[in-house]
Amino acid sequence: MAEKTLLKAINEALSQEMERDDSVVVYGEDAGYEGGVFRVTAGLQERFGKQRVFDTPIAEAAILGSAVGMAANGLRPVPEIQFSGFMFPGYNQIAVHMARMHNRSRGKYKMPITIRMPYGGGVRALEHHSESLETLFAHLPGLKVVIPSTPYDAKGLLTSAIRDDDPVVFMEGKRIYRAFKQEVPDDAYTVPLGKANIVQKGKDITVVAWGPILHEAKKAIDSLKDEDFSVELIDLRTISPIDTDTIIESVKKTGRFLVAHEAVKTLGIGSELISRVNEEAFFHLEAQPTRVSGHDITVPLPRGEHHHIIDSGRIAHEIKRVATFE
Amino acid sequence: MAEKTLLKAINEALSQEMERDDSVVVYGEDAGYEGGVFRVTAGLQERFGKQRVFDTPIAEAAILGSAVGMAANGLRPVPEIQFSGFMFPGYNQIAVHMARMHNRSRGKYKMPITIRMPYGGGVRALEHHSESLETLFAHLPGLKVVIPSTPYDAKGLLTSAIRDDDPVVFMEGKRIYRAFKQEVPDDAYTVPLGKANIVQKGKDITVVAWGPILHEAKKAIDSLKDEDFSVELIDLRTISPIDTDTIIESVKKTGRFLVAHEAVKTLGIGSELISRVNEEAFFHLEAQPTRVSGHDITVPLPRGEHHHIIDSGRIAHEIKRVATFE
Amino acid sequence: MILDSYDPLKQEMFNVIDDNGKVVNKDYEPDIDNETLINMYKTMQLARIADVKALQYQRQGRMLTFAPVKGQEGAQVGPMAAAEDDDWLVPSFREMAAMLYKGVPLKQLYLYWYGNEQGSKFEQNVMPVNVPIGSQINHAAGIAMASSIRGKNQVAISFIGDGGTSHGEFHEGMNFAGVYDAPMVTIIQNNQYAISTPRQMQSKSETLAQKAISYGIPGIQVDGNDPLAMYAATKEALNRARAGKGPTLIEAVTYRQGPHTTSDDPSIYRSEEEVKNWQKKDPISRFRKYISNKKLWNKEKDEALQDEYKDFVKETFKAVEKYPTPTVDEVFDYTYAEMPKTIKAQKEAYKAYLKEREGE
Amino acid sequence: MILDSYDPLKQEMFNVIDDNGKVVNKDYEPDIDNETLINMYKTMQLARIADVKALQYQRQGRMLTFAPVKGQEGAQVGPMAAAEDDDWLVPSFREMAAMLYKGVPLKQLYLYWYGNEQGSKFEQNVMPVNVPIGSQINHAAGIAMASSIRGKNQVAISFIGDGGTSHGEFHEGMNFAGVYDAPMVTIIQNNQYAISTPRQMQSKSETLAQKAISYGIPGIQVDGNDPLAMYAATKEALNRARAGKGPTLIEAVTYRQGPHTTSDDPSIYRSEEEVKNWQKKDPISRFRKYISNKKLWNKEKDEALQDEYKDFVKETFKAVEKYPTPTVDEVFDYTYAEMPKTIKAQKEAYKAYLKEREGE
Ligand SMILES: Cc1ncc(C[n+]2csc(CCOP(=O)(O)OP(=O)(O)O)c2C)c(N)n1
Ligand SMILES: Cc1ncc(C[n+]2csc(CCOP(=O)(O)OP(=O)(O)O)c2C)c(N)n1
Numbered sequence A, B: 001m002a003e004k005t006l007l008k009a010i011n012e013a014l015s016q017e018m019e020r021d022d023s024v025v026v027y028g029e030d031a032g033y034e035g036g037v038f039r040v041t042a043g044l045q046e047r048f049g050k051q052r053v054f055d056t057p058i059a060e061a062a063i064l065g066s067a068v069g070m071a072a073n074g075l076r077p078v079p080e081i082q083f084s085g086f087m088f089p090g091y092n093q094i095a096v097h098m099a100r101m102h103n104r105s106r107g108k109y110k111m112p113i114t115i116r117m118p119y120g121g122g123v124r125a126l127e128h129h130s131e132s133l134e135t136l137f138a139h140l141p142g143l144k145v146v147i148p149s150t151p152y153d154a155k156g157l158l159t160s161a162i163r164d165d166d167p168v169v170f171m172e173g174k175r176i177y178r179a180f181k182q183e184v185p186d187d188a189y190t191v192p193l194g195k196a197n198i199v200q201k202g203k204d205i206t207v208v209a210w211g212p213i214l215h216e217a218k219k220a221i222d223s224l225k226d227e228d229f230s231v232e233l234i235d236l237r238t239i240s241p242i243d244t245d246t247i248i249e250s251v252k253k254t255g256r257f258l259v260a261h262e263a264v265k266t267l268g269i270g271s272e273l274i275s276r277v278n279e280e281a282f283f284h285l286e287a288q289p290t291r292v293s294g295h296d297i298t299v300p301l302p303r304g305e306h307h308h309i310i311d312s313g314r315i316a317h318e319i320k321r322v323a324t325f326e
Numbered sequence C, D: 001m002i003l004d005s006y007d008p009l010k011q012e013m014f015n016v017i018d019d020n021g022k023v024v025n026k027d028y029e030p031d032i033d034n035e036t037l038i039n040m041y042k043t044m045q046l047a048r049i050a051d052v053k054a055l056q057y058q059r060q061g062r063m064l065t066f067a068p069v070k071g072q073e074g075a076q077v078g079p080m081a082a083a084e085d086d087d088w089l090v091p092s093f094r095e096m097a098a099m100l101y102k103g104v105p106l107k108q109l110y111l112y113w114y115g116n117e118q119g120s121k122f123e124q125n126v127m128p129v130n131v132p133i134g135s136q137i138n139h140a141a142g143i144a145m146a147s148s149i150r151g152k153n154q155v156a157i158s159f160i161g162d163g164g165t166s167h168g169e170f171h172e173g174m175n176f177a178g179v180y181d182a183p184m185v186t187i188i189q190n191n192q193y194a195i196s197t198p199r200q201m202q203s204k205s206e207t208l209a210q211k212a213i214s215y216g217i218p219g220i221q222v223d224g225n226d227p228l229a230m231y232a233a234t235k236e237a238l239n240r241a242r243a244g245k246g247p248t249l250i251e252a253v254t255y256r257q258g259p260h261t262t263s264d265d266p267s268i269y270r271s272e273e274e275v276k277n278w279q280k281k282d283p284i285s286r287f288r289k290y291i292s293n294k295k296l297w298n299k300e301k302d303e304a305l306q307d308e309y310k311d312f313v314k315e316t317f318k319a320v321e322k323y324p325t326p327t328v329d330e331v332f333d334y335t336y337a338e339m340p341k342t343i344k345a346q347k348e349a350y351k352a353y354l355k356e357r358e359g360e
């Protein structure tokens, strides 16, 4: 065991799953020789050869459509989309085939595909490099969507995703790729899909977040430690299917609910969580379930980005408001 | 004035706007010579010529991407996507350009584009012909989304959409294209975007629906006319931006809220409406805001479709449950 | 080599027999055993009869929307006859004849067009009907790449329409497969129309075969109503693919004799004369003449076969009509390989509602 | 006609001057007035200096991610010099030299790379930087179609990379424009790499110019480091476009001398030797020799120009650094042409929060 970054944890999961299972292949734009623009796949081509780890033309529909074909013909593809904002040209394949092939063929063709993609802002990048598009995947039946917030979870969740027989969109918050390290076991292990993680117990308000924003939420909670209420913090981890039970149980206890996400507000995951909280814990609520999120605007270029992406300050402000609401 | 179908009303709006404004062009797969697979654009090529009304290759990215270019260069394009399920290959252009060009260019390039597309089930069609994908548009800042439920609204809303300087996705419930007729003025007129319509006043529960489902909701309400409560029915009409005020005002009065939609449940428009009702009318609620919708599954082929698409029976069942909840 | 000898840029089109089934290109007449020839003919006939009947059923309101294959049987059966059992068929949505040749039971195909997902579960290396234009080419590329990676000897044979060649997915898939020398053969069925849109509206390119040049791979224009030419050209392409030389693009020049689908009225956009002219090149009658000339076939056999198939098709459709409609479980249970809790909950809630309604 | 005389299938590449600026193709030497020649040279120099400086600023942490143009100035300035003022430039993301030639102020370009949307508002017929690969080709097709429909004489000139040609959007846009004979010229800057991915991984096609055959339009491979050849080939393509003959595809064979972007480390995937070999073909030094041979330029002028531009670039960047950061209003107000109520409400709520926070 050693301290590892999220990036290193992902690289390790890829490497170990390739070792374990010959049918795992890794590919994408610059994912082969160079090891990806973030170096997430570094060393894999050297180790597993050009047949199982390769560069592709710039063609997202082919990257994801070929994954459908590979999966039908016995492989377990782990394609990379260079940045989530460039998944759109391949979205057709995700929506009309990958998410539906198992259903369409009545179980004949499973789709054990894991699409990895860096996402989210906070790294002062160009346009289309900073979006949080999880809604576009979570709205599609047949897909799973996973977003890790720690190196430990990243390795375990990715391992589960690769071994899973359904297509998984695995979104990596690029600003936490190297932001911090954590003890991560050297051997392979799994963290189950579909299970949220209670990061911190509390009794007065439930806060749900995931990915990089989870760390902002933590900071926010820390900044409120002298306040008169305690916060239960849940890391959603799997965005689809949602672990409703864990959230509902928490809200039934706390009576207050806040979801914090980087994505735009309208139809962000927050809207779905609030609806579920309503459906299943309505009469336990002591304040309106609330979301703190990006605005309904295009992610601004770096000089204006801070107005859009929520930080611990905005989250703390909302936690306090909801927790003390009477 | 004469009785017209929804299809005829749309055709009339197109024709009159082309007449009124030289910069309006209409095109799409089979939209020219044949007048579209549903004949919505019938007669337009004959009347306005092949330069302004034309067939295209099968290329949705080109259909929608060229609209971006045409708009930048002074036209007001009204492209047709043959079925909403085939918009995916062109979604890249919608998401990364059309919805963002005005913002990107700080107002230099307006995008007065209206994308028309038939959508929704209930016509026993092949796969990909029956989806309700409004969430995928409503989640994108910069886009407007409109769904008419009547011939009158269809003509007026489409006229507004074409004259609007922002990109509008105009979704036409194909199963009501010819299902009924309504008095529709022969002259051009507008129905404003962004305004919901209170179809029926009531005081005990607010029901929101749109498109073909609005008619199912009406039937449901009719079937409940002997019950002891009265229903306020709102036709959302514009799905983005949402007319929150009209809904909130109604819910403040009724204290109960049901949204009915054809789309899958998770992250359907219902989730957003419920979140807004929570945010702005929480302390007026006497029952949990509720959605009746499709399940989180792939739309089944025709033999199983009835299990997925909500009908008046399911809606009535939910109205009664929510309205009488204590 | 056929692929080297016909240059699409010179508008050269490869054929073996003429409209009367006479061999006009002896050099390239494929050497096909008699059993296979008969099997090719029978499959084309079965497809034709099943097609004509399906249209009738649809007009009677018993069948749903359906995309007729009539006129294109040769463009489909030729290639499939050239393929090995283990090769993959990656269809578009109009490949009934190809699917039948691969061994997919007619009942499955009818069940699919009848609106039941059970009709898309095949035992063979055949992908389900693919509606979104162009997207199947990328599946074929992936299947072919997997074949290479796994050290198999399979080739992926995909079909696409003339309209489909305009799509970005076609381009990406062809180019992708080219880069990896993936064992893939793509057959464009240029049936002259994409719904109402004529071939020349799809592309300014003089032929569709020449699009191969964009991918640095061979492309050839073949008389798609000549099953022998289709067989021979595909065979060569398959050999290339198996030898690691990568994909080939074959444009089958053919004609859709029927409507686009049962919802289409072709009289809006084309003349009866045009249809009649193409009927003279009908692949089935041409092939019948060829095998008759070879003394493998005759009128009596043909009549017997037609009677047999008509009955078979009727029986098959009856069975399909009696097939149980999908249950609630079926509608929910295949969404994921393993059903998540939330969907299970939705299913149970819906079942409870149905029960309650029954009670009412 | 140049376009007819160089066949990409025979791997013929068009050039006018050699690496020493000597005319080696007198027949096709374009007739360019002196003022334009000087303007071409100056623009290339400005782009080069602005590029080198931007890289420095970025290394100092003062500039954000930025895509250097170094080495590709000739492939960009040649075409733009051949165009009319009213023609459209539809860039990808590496076209600083082309944009400067069109008259876009350097300040705007710097402001954009500095991370401010105000840098994308141009007075000229120039589209903003386009990041999603391939998608600009469809914009160019639409701009060109609008030009025809509105009876204008404008041609849309778009740029794309070698990597971009693999994308479905490239295919659809080229094919679409071809069908309508839209006045469009597409220039592929084949700079040998797409980030780390070498040209031969993009496509099995021997040249990128031959992809034109897929659209039934002319395609030509041009020495992209020869601004005169780029000028001459583009001029002919523009004339064709204006005459209603449709689009042309030009492959400019060039080289990216710098990193892909400031985040890239090219030493991982290419050798210094390779870079040095290409530097010998540098478009600016070749062109300088050409105009010097013509007695239009000399060392003194060059030194003066360099000094002038260095100062200008410094001043410009200073101004950009002083440019006000986007306000909350700016961040919200351009989402729609007319701001909807819900967004206005979000803006007000956010402003209220900021005020409260200030108060804290
Ligand atoms: C991406 C996509 N866009 C549009 C459609 C609607 N559509 C179905 S068939 C068809 C025409 C196909 O023409 P072609 O490729 O020539 O095949 P054919 O029908 O002639 O066999 C169209 C446009 C679709 N299925 N998929
Ligand atoms: C659709 C899409 N996919 C991926 C990217 C990420 N990306 C940015 S530049 C680039 C390489 C482009 O190569 P090329 O087209 O040769 O242009 P060059 O950078 O060499 O000018 C890639 C893959 C993108 N911008 N858009």
Ligand SMILES: [Mg+2]
Pocket (backbone or CB within 6 Å): C161, C162, C163, C189, C190, C191, C192, C193, C194, C195
């Ligand atoms: Mg066709």
Ligand SMILES: [Mg+2]
Pocket (backbone or CB within 6 Å): D161, D162, D163, D189, D190, D191, D192, D193, D194, D195
């Ligand atoms: Mg390049």
